[in-house]
Amino acid sequence: MTPFSYARAGDAATATRLGMGAGAKYLGGGTNLVDLMRETIEQPDSLVDVTGLSRTIEERDDGGLMIGAAVRNTAVAEHRAVRERYPVLARAILSGASGQIRNMATVGGNILQRTRCPYFYDDAARCNKRTPGAGCDAIDGFNRTHAILGASPACVATHPSDMCVALAALGAVVHLGNATGARTLPLVDLHRLPAGRPEVETLLEPGELITAVELPPLPCAVRSTYRKVRDRASYAFALVSVAAVLDRSADGMVRDVRLALGGVAHKPWRAFAAEAVLRGRPADEAVFRAAAEAELADAAPLRDNGFKVELARRTMVAVLNDLAGEAA
Amino acid sequence: MLITINGQGTEVALDPRTSLLDLLREHLELHGTKKGCDQGACGACTVLADGERILSCMALAVQYEGRSISTVEGLAHGGALHPLQQAFIDHDGFQCGYCTPGQLCSAIGMAAEIARGVPSAVTADLAAGTISPSRDELRERMSGNLCRCGAHNGIIDAITEIYTAEAAE
Ligand SMILES: Cc1cc2nc3c(=O)[nH]c(=O)nc-3n(C[C@H](O)[C@H](O)[C@H](O)COP(=O)(O)OP(=O)(O)OC[C@H]3O[C@@H](n4cnc5c(N)ncnc54)[C@H](O)[C@@H]3O)c2cc1C
Ligand code: SF4
Ligand code: FES
Ligand code: FES
Numbered sequence: 001m002t003p004f005s006y007a008r009a010g011d012a013a014t015a016t017r018l019g020m021g022a023g024a025k026y027l028g029g030g031t032n033l034v035d036l037m038r039e040t041i042e043q044p045d046s047l048v049d050v051t052g053l054s055r056t057i058e059e060r061d062d063g064g065l066m067i068g069a070a071v072r073n074t075a076v077a078e079h080r081a082v083r084e085r086y087p088v089l090a091r092a093i094l095s096g097a098s099g100q101i102r103n104m105a106t107v108g109g110n111i112l113q114r115t116r117c118p119y120f121y122d123d124a125a126r127c128n129k130r131t132p133g134a135g136c137d138a139i140d141g142f143n144r145t146h147a148i149l150g151a152s153p154a155c156v157a158t159h160p161s162d163m164c165v166a167l168a169a170l171g172a173v174v175h176l177g178n179a180t181g182a183r184t185l186p187l188v189d190l191h192r193l194p195a196g197r198p199e200v201e202t203l204l205e206p207g208e209l210i211t212a213v214e215l216p217p218l219p220c221a222v223r224s225t226y227r228k229v230r231d232r233a234s235y236a237f238a239l240v241s242v243a244a245v246l247d248r249s250a251d252g253m254v255r256d257v258r259l260a261l262g263g264v265a266h267k268p269w270r271a272f273a274a275e276a277v278l279r280g281r282p283a284d285e286a287v288f289r290a291a292a293e294a295e296l297a298d299a300a301p302l303r304d305n306g307f308k309v310e311l312a313r314r315t316m317v318a319v320l321n322d323l324a325g326e327a328a
Numbered sequence: 329m330l331i332t333i334n335g336q337g338t339e340v341a342l343d344p345r346t347s348l349l350d351l352l353r354e355h356l357e358l359h360g361t362k363k364g365c366d367q368g369a370c371g372a373c374t375v376l377a378d379g380e381r382i383l384s385c386m387a388l389a390v391q392y393e394g395r396s397i398s399t400v401e402g403l404a405h406g407g408a409l410h411p412l413q414q415a416f417i418d419h420d421g422f423q424c425g426y427c428t429p430g431q432l433c434s435a436i437g438m439a440a441e442i443a444r445g446v447p448s449a450v451t452a453d454l455a456a457g458t459i460s461p462s463r464d465e466l467r468e469r470m471s472g473n474l475c476r477c478g479a480h481n482g483i484i485d486a487i488t489e490i491y492t493a494e495a496a497e
Contacts, residue, residue: 006344083454098472234471
């Protein structure tokens with residue numbers, strides 16, 4: 001690890017003041033950043049510990065929730081309002097990492113965790129994300145865990161978060177701040193596709209801090225779930241995952257639907273094309289299939305990950321079938 | 329900085345790069361907590377921070393200034409093993425023993441999570457306030473602790489004996 005200085009920030013104003021410097025980085029639970037620093041992939045000069053920021057989950061009058069950036073992953077998943085009103089979010093978080101890591105990981109850090117592409121971690125490999133312009137050893141390498149949607153010739157990595165897939169489906173809004181002001185961004189716009197610059201992963205400005213994540217009211221999210229497909233039953237990253245909210249009317253039509261995919265792209269992938277096919281149509285398997293086809297029409301598999309296309313299709317259909325059955 | 333280790337206030341001067349695991353093992357000579365992977369993948373380094381299970385290899389020690397850390401060395405009292413330690417012996421919950429300190433701390437933290445009603449990925453009804461610690465629940469919740477000797481069945485038997493008895497009381 002390269003030497004660095006360490007300071008704690010008790011509030012957002014202190015954090016953004018300390019985080020202004022060029023070599024500064026915010027530190028959440030450290031479960032991703034400390035690892036990357038040990039591998040010297042990240043080499044900050046100073047760490048600003050932001051685990052002292054808001055740890056409250058505020059229930060808003062409109063029925064939504066405001067989740068502080070420093071709330072631990074476990075605390076989100078165990079919160080009564082999350083379990084009852086946004087079960088997809090509790091399930092997504094609980095299917096990620098391990099009990100110990102969820103106790104340490106913060107909401108802010110989970111959103112900004114970096115890819116698990118093995119070439120990104122291997123300093124003997126070429127990686128455009130680590131060294132812009134160096135090339136990408138994954139494109140013609142072992143790429144069964146890599147992206148099938150939205151990738152570029154520069155980078156085929158995926159975003160590893162489970163939590164973010166649920167947040168994408170729920171239309172979460174991320175609250176940001178820096179030394180000069182505050183703004184919000186929809187979670188689905190916060191992460192970038194790689195295009196020609198895979199080293200730029202988000203729309204955050206330098207020094208910008210995540211202060212909170214807002215869940216808008218979504219009463220139909222009581223019928224929502226998350227399914228994660230992986231190489232072992234627990235404690236593994238997703239090959240493919242699906243977050244879904246389904247609102248079915250009494251006559252069996254899709255009144256509203258929210259669908260997002262994990263493990264398939266450089267960002268949590270909101271399945272807008274599938275949603276457009278589903279809305280106002282009968283909630284049955286033929287329509288679910290058509291929706292999944294529409295979403296995956298542009299899928300571009302690599303040498304080893306063609307199975308993800310079929311896996312994503314089947315998982316979407318299965319999850320929608322489950323939710324439709326539950327609503328019946 | 330001041331940090332409490334197994335109930336004892338301890339003053340240490342540290343390079344901020346020092347992990348909590350290295351503080352325990354290299355600076356305080358508490359060798360019970362083990363380093364398996366040093367990257368969050370095995371659970372051998374699990375300790376309790378104010379009663380919550382965490383991975384000491386992923387934690388910078390400076391982040392835990394002022395906190396209270398419990399390690400496997402703090403489990404036995406006056407020569408008497410913690411009941412879970414005895415149960416690990418009775419149920420063959422280990423072979424080489426390398427993962428055991430992490431398994432013990434993890435299980436103790438996990439039991440507190442179950443008592444608090446924290447759901448898991450295999451909990452069918454998320455809205456239910458209480459969790460029944462079935463074998464599936466215990467296996468899922470302990471999946472962050474690997475055992476190369478394959479003692480998992482004995483480990484789950486030991487945990488079941490201690491914590492389902494407690495739940496039944
Ligand atoms: C073995 C292992 C298995 C895992 N499995 C899974 C899995 O299956 N699914 C899954 O989703 N995740 C998994 N994870 C990843 C884990 O969820 C993340 O490491 C964790 O969520 C990161 O949160 P943190 O608070 O520790 O972030 P940190 O490591 O502290 O920070 C991560 C990044 O976020 C930035 N940051 C932190 N807080 C803020 C803020 N408030 N504002 C701006 N920037 C900020 C930091 O600068 C850093 O760049 C796994 C991790 C490990 C080690
Ligand atoms: S896929 Fe992206 S992260 Fe992986 S080696 Fe290529 S450029 Fe690097
Ligand atoms: S040594 Fe910490 S998880 Fe393996
Ligand atoms: S007893 Fe040997 S690793 Fe678990």
